[in-house]
Amino acid sequence: MQKKQKGLVWFRNDLRVNDNESLTNAIDENETVIAVYCFDPRHFEETKFGFKKTEKFRAKFLIESVTTLKENLEKLNITLLVYHQKPEGSIPEIIAQNGINSVYFQEEWTSEEMEVLENIKLKVPDSVLFKASYNQFLFHPEDIPYVIQLIPNVFTKFRNQCEKLTKIRPEFTVKPLFKENLIANETIIPTIQTMGFTDFEMDSRTAFPFRGGEKEAVKRLQNYFWETKKLSVYKLTRNGLIGADFSSKFSPWLSNGSISAKTIYWEIVKYEQKVEKNDSTYWLIFELIWRDYFKYISIKNGNSIFKIGGILEKNYDWKTNQSSIKNWINGTTVEPFVNANMIELQQTGWMSNRGRQNVASFFAKNLYLDWRIGAAYFEAMLIDYDVHSNYGNWMYVSGVGNDPRDRKFNIPLQAKNYDGESNFQKLWLQQKLF
Numbered sequence: 381m382q383k384k385q386k387g388l389v390w391f392r393n394d395l396r397v398n399d400n401e402s403l404t405n406a407i408d409e410n411e412t413v414i415a416v417y418c419f420d421p422r423h424f425e426e427t428k429f430g431f432k433k434t435e436k437f438r439a440k441f442l443i444e445s446v447t448t449l450k451e452n453l454e455k456l457n458i459t460l461l462v463y464h465q466k467p468e469g470s471i472p473e474i475i476a477q478n479g480i481n482s483v484y485f486q487e488e489w490t491s492e493e494m495e496v497l498e499n500i501k502l503k504v505p506d507s508v509l510f511k512a513s514y515n516q517f518l519f520h521p522e523d524i525p526y527v528i529q530l531i532p533n534v535f536t537k538f539r540n541q542c543e544k545l546t547k548i549r550p551e552f553t554v555k556p557l558f559k560e561n562l563i564a565n566e567t568i569i570p571t572i573q574t575m576g577f578t579d580f581e582m583d584s585r586t587a588f589p590f591r592g593g594e595k596e597a598v599k600r601l602q603n604y605f606w607e608t609k610k611l612s613v614y615k616l617t618r619n620g621l622i623g624a625d626f627s628s629k630f631s632p633w634l635s636n637g638s639i640s641a642k643t644i645y646w647e648i649v650k651y652e653q654k655v656e657k658n659d660s661t662y663w664l665i666f667e668l669i670w671r672d673y674f675k676y677i678s679i680k681n682g683n684s685i686f687k688i689g690g691i692l693e694k695n696y697d698w699k700t701n702q703s704s705i706k707n708w709i710n711g712t713t714v715e716p717f718v719n720a721n722m723i724e725l726q727q728t729g730w731m732s733n734r735g736r737q738n739v740a741s742f743f744a745k746n747l748y749l750d751w752r753i754g755a756a757y758f759e760a761m762l763i764d765y766d767v768h769s770n771y772g773n774w775m776y777v778s779g780v781g782n783d784p785r786d787r788k789f790n791i792p793l794q795a796k797n798y799d800g801e802s803n804f805q806k807l808w809l810q811q812k813l814f
């Protein structure tokens with residue numbers, strides 16, 4: 381008789397049960413399945429630029445996301461073990477104690493994530509199989525019409541070819557295991573305090589008044605598409621600055637994988653069949669392709685996305701003036717529109733896309749500050765931080781990435797066009813300037 385196979389699903393940035401290839405494969409291929417998530421202490425340490433890798437906003441969102449994941453897995457009769465420890469510390473032990481044959485996880489290609497995986501492999505017997513899947517893309521890497529090294533440096537070329545030639549795969553479904561699959565679990569999910577932060581109430585002015593987790597992501601999808609039909613006007617409102625509904629706000633859930641880009645895509649298709657298909661419904665797909673594109677740029681260019689010269693290896697004279705950096709962070713520059721956006725980020729962990737483009741352009745192209753410092757600050761603060769989108773966009777705006785036109789934003793003009801009545805600036809600067 382064939383030996384009983386035991387699988388371990390190692391969750392990282394794919395914190396969901398629906399449309400999760402790793403989880404589906406683990407259930408299909410094994411008799412018993414356990415799951416694990418590690419709050420890696422390195423993700424909360426300070427980096428060389430003096431900011432924590434993760435600040436309180438994303439830490440809280442992550443705790444909420446893992447809490448929901450645990451509940452959802454329990455409904456499938458799968459136990460989620462949660463550690464506040466390096467994966468290299470806990471995973472080899474789980475493998476040894478439970479006689480795990482295969483480990484299932486989302487493929488990551490950035491150097492720190494690859495190093496962690498290699499460290500785990502060094503500590504377990506060669507017989508343990510490591511099975512990675514690309515859970516994070518809209519266009520699966522095996523389906524795009526390019527070998528990675530030939531991915532174009534211009535987005536439009538990439539998008540046109542993929543739209544023409546690549547079919548989006550269906551979602552993965554998941555079925556529960558039998559009750560006895562659950563195991564004793566004494567691990568606990570850390571609290572915001574045990575992660576080293578002081579608990580906080582979210583600022584009521586936030587444009588992102590949502591919680592983490594798959595359930596909340598699905599609720600938002602239902603609300604934005606079906607209940608309010610905001611999807612129908614997305615292209616007209618997406619450059620807004622105030623409130624929850626000018627854009628989808630999917631990014632924090634997409635970033636930690638509480639929802640997949642494919643799930644959103646197939647729901648748009650359903651919406652187009654049942655409600656209407658217009659420029660706005662298409663434009664949300666267009667933006668999801670941007671998200672994919674920066675992932676492909678990161679696979680293609682490796683660690684260059686973190687280097688000062690970016691993927692273009694430009695040799696600009698970047699400055700590191702501390703008082704200019706502080707003024708930018710604290711919203712005390714000469715530009716009220718930049719200041720309002722920076723205060724919003726500091727108070728809430730959120731900033732609109734329009735805001736991000738402006739403050740990043742101001743940082744790199746008006747103040748000539750080393751763009752990696754701005755990117756590292758965003759990395760700490762953003763609820764929706766995603767390594768590929770963050771560094772890809774920062775390079776783009778700073779003239780060392782994928783913008784063929786190397787634009788500089790005219791901040792006062794942007795403020796006039798997008799905040800004509802100064803409502804956004806009033807909201808965040810309050811009595812300071814008005």
Ligand SMILES: Cc1cc2nc3c(=O)[nH]c(=O)nc-3n(C[C@H](O)[C@H](O)[C@H](O)COP(=O)(O)OP(=O)(O)OC[C@H]3O[C@@H](n4cnc5c(N)ncnc54)[C@H](O)[C@@H]3O)c2cc1C
Binds near residue numbers: 670674762766
């Ligand atoms: C300097 C800078 C840094 C950024 N850092 C991040 C980051 O760390 N994480 C992140 O998710 N996005 C980042 N973005 C992209 C973009 O600002 C956010 O994805 C968007 O504001 C999220 O809001 P939303 O979900 O309502 O977007 P919507 O307008 O509703 O768009 C839907 C989805 O499309 C994707 N998307 C939209 N615009 C972009 C874009 N420019 N690049 C990549 N994907 C996009 C996102 O997944 C988003 O959730 C950055 C942009 C800039 C200019």
